[in-house]
Amino acid sequence: MSETWIIIGGWLAAGLTIFLFSFLYKDNPFFKIAEHLYLGAGMGWLFQVSVTNVWIPKIWEPVSKGELLVIIPSIMGLSLLTQFIPKISWISRYGFTFMMGYGSGLAIPAGLSTDFMSQIEGTIKPFSLLASMSPFAIFNSALIAFGAICVLFYFFFSVEHKGHLKKVSNVGIYFLMIYFGAAFGNTVMARFSLLYGRFDDLYTFSGAKYLYATQFILTGMVIYFLVYALFAGRSKNAIKA
């Protein structure tokens, strides 16, 4: 890859990034172009990966070597596409039911062991080490067990929640709220990290190596919005979020 391609890449990446961000100010044609490119490129990426990693090595090569058994799943796979032709869309059921059956069959025992039995074991196991635990650790283990029971009871629908039972389920809500709060806090961090990533790239593209791509494109966008506001916006008093 020559220097030129790297610079073109930088301009392209900076441009697409800024186009997508420009939606925050206002919907505009540049955003729409970038958005549609995203849809196409995402599908294109998936397509090329499927071709090079699955279709060629797992279907084409075996069949050309004479292993014909892979034709059965290929036909089931192709049957899915009949979805688009309403008259024969029932054929797609052969592919779907095969996937659903396999998935369900795997999910049941795994769900029982991982999310059910292991969770019970995990809740009670700390108590087997009671002798060697600090009082605070014992308190924590008891709190987890107590909290989990309360939350489960909150989601218990077969009895009316009245009197003391109501109190138990109320305590459960507070455990849920702490969990949600933690989730909220972490989500904030996660989204900011993504934004940091994009800004960091834009900052990279603003360097002399990329011929100041970010600055130029950003200025271009600002000019576009100014011109647009002057000509089209005046009549409608448009900019309101």
Place this chain on the structure above:
Amino acid sequence: MPNNTFRFIPFLFASVLAASPVFAAKSTLPPITGFTAGDMPYDSGSIALLAWDADAGGDTAAAVSPGTLYRVFVSSLETGGWIKAAEFPAGEKMSKNIELPFWAWKVQGNTHALKVELNNYFSGFKDGTVFYFKIAKVKGAAAIESEVVSSVTVSNWFRLDRLNNLILLIILIIVFFWAVFHARRKGLFIRRIAGLDAIDEAIGRATEMGKPIFYVPGIGSMSSISTIASAFILGEVSKKVAQYDSQIKVPHYDPIVMTVCKEVVKQSYMEAGRPDSYREDINQFVSADQFSYAASVDGMISREKPAACFYMGYFMAESLLLAEVGATSGAIQIAGTDVEHQLPFFFTACDYTLIGEELYAAGAYLSKEPMLLSALKVQDFGKLVVMVSVFFSMILVALGARFGWEGFVRGILHLFRNY
């Protein structure tokens, strides 16, 4: 120096002419007794199980005979062809270290037990192939060998160690069919769900204000429970909307969900006795792309300023975008989803939020649909099992740990462990 050479020779011979017990007998080490080879139970037939007596007190790790090593050899021939399969210090790999629950494995005190995975050394052997095993005990330069024993491995038919999982599954299936059967015939009790009253209030307000109601079913497909529940809640909501002669809009992400919802809404309008007010454009397809969907629905909400917004079903990142716009447009918002990490956004921005299973329960409560009711009952049963077993085994385990009933505590833990 000569002393060293002298000690070296038997060792050398022992490892080269491995099968000859003559040299081994001269060593000072206690002989290996009780050496047996057999089939490892509950496997596909590629593992052999060896067992032999440990030196007295050998199970307390390196307490007795420190520095003693075992070497395990396997071969497919009666003589020669030995491959080393394992080497470990005495005191390790005891019978009690085999990870199997008490109902599937009887721990033999002071016995070594070793699983040898034949697959690693011989590929593609058939059931019934005989394998030969021997072990050498080594301490410093002294070495001793066991006699050669043989065994065949068998491909077993049942994982007895997973019995606990199976029993739980069978119980669940029984309860499941009981619930399906009963729900169809009699209906089952479900407690009142707070927040469902808010639905009535929201619809009433929309009617007074003469503004539409938005019902957003999320981005799930028809195979997710939350979407199924959402479709049933939509049925009840649209029935009330039809009765009050208010307006409802349902923007869609998934074409299949849309066809189902069309039927549901149509049916509700019929049941409410207002088939004339039903319009095809109540359900409209927006986009099958997550962000375009969110952006379009956002646009619709901010333009039409609905009196109430319902977000019920499967939501990902768009929860944030939708709930914020709804909140700032001043609508009453009721949300419900089982996607936990989106719940905080709904909870802070909406007036009422159905959390996780409450969404399923709301669908069942409103529709009395046997399918949902029975599922909810089985879920309740499962939760009851967890609550009861956590509560009692917690007490028992704590008591056991307090009074040192080791086997008892381990037994309880085995009940819930997966293998």
Place this chain on the structure above:
Amino acid sequence: MLKEQLQKFSRIDRRWIFLLLAITLLVPIIKPIGLPNKTIAEATSRVYGNIEKLPAGSFVLFSLDYDPSTRPELHPMATALVRHAFSRNLRVGVVTYIAGSTGLIEELFARVSKEYNKSDGKDYVILPYMPNILAVMTQMSSDLYGIYTKDRNGIDVRGMPVMKGVKNYKDMSLIVCVTGTAILDYWVAFVGDKYSVPVAGGVTAISQPGYGPYLQTNQLKGLIGGMKGAAEYESLIKQPGKGTSGIDALNLAHLLVLALILTSNIILLIIKYL
């Protein structure tokens, strides 16, 4: 009068808030504040410890399942993990179940393998993308060559030195899954629990709280969470990278969120009770 102004202020055009965020995040990128991450979560050091204790030459399987949309959080993490594995001279196998991650994996190994002088096929192998995770996971429990015959460039994997003696999970010392999806749950449920292989993970901050139960039961042998986790791991292996500089840039933005929540709620209180 004040009330009205406050009301107006609380309904401020959200684009002002967008601008505020853009500034608070962009300024520290251009001019770093220079506050390094100090604390290290226990779950992160558990991952570190689990890799640290492996003898040289052990085979570690990395399942790198993230695409560019979660790259800023997960790429630094994966980089730090691979660096750690290489510095301990472990053998590294890479699988992926997200189509978008193949490019990032290439980029990562092209860069890091040079730092440690490691070569493709001898010290590490990158296996091709596979679409159906469950099927592949189940297959790898008996014979991974049943599904992975070639690496991503079409070279036969059986003959590679890196794969010597590796046939199924029993031959792997650790599985580390770095992902922003539920794929780590799959590793725990369908592999870790079922075939008792140690599984550790690296996830986005969003999904991090959800793994608490698995950590507590030790179904997960450690977890790195979000950019903070990446920064922590970088400081554990003493190689500061994008995680460390990222956490520095996030300082002000985090405080901005808190300030905004507090301001708006205080304004509401005043409006209500004044």
Place this chain on the structure above:
Amino acid sequence: MKLIKKQIPLAIVFITGVFTLVSYYVPNKTSIDYIETMNKWQNIVVAFAFLLGLVSLFFSHYHKIARKADGWGYSIFVFVGFLTIVISAYVSGGRQMTDAGLTPLGWSFKYIYNALSGTMFAVLAFYIVSTAYRSFRIKSLQAFVLFVAAFILILGKVPLGQIIWDLALGWTGAGVDQVIEWIMQVPAVAGKRGIMIGISIGAIVTSLKIIFGIEKQYMGKD
């Protein structure tokens, strides 16, 4: 007709479902062979499933262009994006990196796909701040508890927040990282475990319904 339209598909779901389920409890070689074959087949079927999305995307944008619907010009860019990636993949033979450096495929990943897909989600950060200001309402004790937990986490995750905590609450002797650790490992685990168990049983029940043919909405209408 009902047989091939409905009953055989339901039989397929039942048979594959039960066999796969049972294989968990049966260690025999037959069961392993069965599951290995299923794995391979499943892999192939799923590789076709994504064509569903591809075809429907193409259909809808092709129709827009053909009918010259509003904004049809943008739809062309869907095909432009698709072809850019596919052609560069063809040119590079599916490889992203050679000894000579990036291939055209690697280049389009780095500068097109990476930029677009990363930015789509990064936009959410802006909405989070605006949500924080405009719709995060501490309207009840429950919401307050949520807020406190969120507050501690947001604060404690960055060094500056840790400094502020130490200044304000350093006297308590508990560092903010310890408090976060405790929140994540004790009450949050209890909350998550409660939700998780319920939802997981829900998934098991749904799977049972699918296997036994009670739930068949995913098949669509006749």
